[in-house]
Amino acid sequence: MAPSLAPDLTGRVTRPAGSLVIDIADVSKLYKMGDEIIHALRGVTLEIRRNEYLAIMGPSGSGKSTLMNMLGCLDTPTAGRYLFNGKNVAHMADDELADIRNREIGFVFQTFNLLPRSTALANVELPLIYAGVPAHTRRERAAQTLTDVGLGDRMTHKPNELSGGQRQRVAIARALVNHPSIILADEPTGNLDSKTGVEIMELFEHLYDQGNTIIVVTHEEDIARHARRIVRLRDGLIESDGPAL
Amino acid sequence: MxxxxxxLTESFRIAFAQIRANKMRSALTALGVIIGIVAVTLMGTAIRGIDKGFQNSLSMLGDDILYVQKWPWGNVEDWWNYIGRPPIKPEMAGPLNTVIAQTPNSLLEVAVPVAGRGTTAKYGENKVSNVITFGTTAEYSRILNAEFKEGRFFNDTEDASGRPVCILGYDIAEALFQDRSALGEQMFLNGHPYLVIGVMAKQGSFLGLFSFDNQAVVPLESFRKSFGTRRGAELRVKIKDKTRLVEAKEELVGAMRRVRAQLPGERDNFSVNEQGAIKETLDPIKQGIAMAGLFITGLSLFVGAIGIMNITFVSVKERTKEIGTRKALGARRRTILLQFLIEAVSICLIGGLVGLSLTYGLVFVVGQAFPSFPVEFSISLVFVSMAVSVVVGILSGFAPAWGAARLDPVVALRYE
Structure with a gap:
């Protein structure tokens, strides 16, 4: 894939990809469902570089969710290699994976997953607490990040006082606040109306322009089209991997 | 670090937010702990009170006094070994004191004869029955460890000449003379006239069995004249150093054997009693009651603990998705474990504090209403019950919190 800083046909700029962040080789994942063994992934090889904007697509049962959990270090592969920033995470223990998730991965969920009784600011501070950042720095960084996503005036609001779009912005701020290597968004617009969805995708575009690496998991072509590269899964295998048109 | x-700070913040958000539920759960803590601390208070009352009673007997009597204190099963003993006569005090005086470096100070019987005290229309009347010598004042409300003890002359004078216990004086001074008044013990020359200050009762305030003391000679001493008496022996009680007791046994001219090998035909013997008899009973009481009240605390465990399980279940989110954001197992443990401990601590305040209030009210009832609230009770609350919180919260900490983040995130 030849990076070009010139706008393409749709007027978008594709930024040059950087160093290798995710290096997955021949990864498979088996689940036991009662007596049945399910092959969720059957040997997936995938490389993702810094400053890429990638969409992972596939119908339900394609292994899309399993791959996302794997990429997000929420789950480990049954077999195969997974290097994250050169570190082998395939056989890490729970707490080591937790530290990787804390420092390297920013999650954005379909259902936002904000803590209902905490303010926007407290929600964004949470990853910094787990990272051991002192209180005043924590507050400063969380406030700055909230301002960056356009919620500077909503910091003391609780989730139920915010609109869906605002909630997802809080979640995105929470994902960004620890400066992770990748942002992993799972159907980020799935619970939003289309107008708000477009706004969120514009925010992702903006984040990508700032040099963030973004992986969006979706089953919607419209959403996937915002990415620069689309990986399609089917039956636990990569069906296609190429630039988004 | x-x-x-x-x-931890975050966990406390979340715990209190959680308790505030579920006020009713938290209050009901805390109620279980409150009841448990109140029961246990009240029991503890009562046990301490009983213990204190017991100590007070024992010290009334005097921890430096040995009692030479026909019967030993405590339970006697082989009564036939004692029934045939010759009675202790007041006259033995003289020879015993001589032996004591002859013994170099004696540990014993003085032996005082005390004869006693129940009488009825009368003054005008006022009457008190079951007055324990003692006949003793003027030396009794040396072994007396109580204060005078008014007046004095009788002296050697009054003792030797058998003057009909008496010293009354507080309750008798009050019953016979009400608010007036008893000094110089003539009253009757079983119809025999006695002049009141002293009144003792209030002392209280011994284990609620008999009252020191229900006694009258008269010179031994007058006692002999009025009531006779055929019923026998006892000798009270003051020791010099209460830290050497055992040796003093041995010396007294030897001295008594000489006075009684007992042959070597012959069994003692008297008993030397001291307050320690009562303590030894009653201590196991006291401890048994304490253990049983704490166990039974502990059960109510256990029920409270089950409530905590239950609510923590519910809390973990309700917030499974939150646990998943936290894990995705980098919470380690420890983080999740601590969060739920702190929640359980917080409810327990709140319950413990409320329970303790209730106990404090109850003890205060009981203390005001029944001053004689032995209850005692102590600082150590505060610390112990707080520690118990924390331990209960940790123990009952651990299983659900551990379950939460071990949740698979993928499964937890998918939970609806």
Missing amino acids: KRLIYE
Whole structure:
């Protein structure tokens, strides 16, 4: 894939990809469902570089969710290699994976997953607490990040006082606040109306322009089209991997 | 380390937000702990009170006095070994004191004869029955460890000449003379006239069995004239050093054997009693009651603990998705474990504090209403019950919190 800083046909700029962040080789994942063994992934090889904007697509049962959990270090592969920033995470223990998730991965969920009784600011501070950042720095960084996503005036609001779009912005701020290597968004617009969805995708575009690496998991072509590269899964295998048109 | 402190702070914040958000539920759960803590601390207070009352009673007997009597204190099963003993006569005090005086470096100070019987005291229309009347010598004042309300003890002359004078216990004086001074008044013991020359200050009762305030003391000679001493008496022996009680007791046994001219090998035909013997008899009973009481009240605390465990399980279940989110954001197992443990401990601590305040109030009210009832609230009770609350919180919260900490983040995130 030849990076070009010139706008393409749709007027978008594709930024040059950087160093290798995710290096997955021949990864498979088996689940036991009662007596049945399910092959969720059957040997997936995938490389993702810094400053890429990638969409992972596939119908339900394609292994899309399993791959996302794997990429997000929420789950480990049954077999195969997974290097994250050169570190082998395939056989890490729970707490080591937790530290990787804390420092390297920013999650954005379909259902936002904000803590209902905490303010926007407290929600964004949470990853910094787990990272051991002192209180005043924590507050400063969380406030700055909230301002960056356009919620500077909503910091003391609780989730139920915010609109869906605002909630997802809080979640995105929470994902960004620890400066992770990748942002992993799972159907980020799935619970939003289309107008708000477009706004969120514009925010992702903006984040990508700032040099963030973004992986969006979706089953919607419209959403996937915002990415620069689309990986399609089917039956636990990569069906296609190429630039988004 | 820093991270742990931030996590703890966050956990406390979340715990209190959670308790505030579920006020009713938290209050009901805390109620279980409150009841448990109140029961246990009240029991503890009562046990301490009983113990204190017991100590007070024992010290009334005097911890430096040995009692030479026909019967030993405590339970006697082989009564036939004692029934045939010759009675202790007041006259033995003289020879015993001679032996004591002859013994170099004696541990014994003085032996005082005390003869006693129940009488009825009368003054005008007022009458008190079951007055324990003692006949003793003027030396009794040396072994007396109580204060005078008014007046004095009788002296050697009054003792030797058998003057009909008496010293009354507080309750008798009050019953016979009400608010007036008893000094110089003529009253009757079983119809025999006695002049009141002293009144003792209030002392209280011994284990509620008999009252020191229900006694009258008269010179031994007058006692002999009025009531006779055929019923026998006892000798009270003051020791010099109460830390050497055992040796003093041995010396007294030897001295008594000489006075009684007992042959070597012959069994003692008297008993030397001291307050320690009562303590030894009653201590196991006291401890048994304490253990049983704490166990039974402990059960109510156990029920409270089950309530905590239950609510923590519910809390974990309700917030499974939150646990998943936290894990995705980098919470380690420890973080989740601590969060739920702190929640359980917080409810327990709140319950413990409320329970303790209730106990404090109850003890205060009981203390005001029944001053004689032995209850005692202590600082150590505060610390112990707080520690118990924390331990209960940790023990009952651990299983659900551990379950939460071990949740698979993928499964937890998918939970609806």
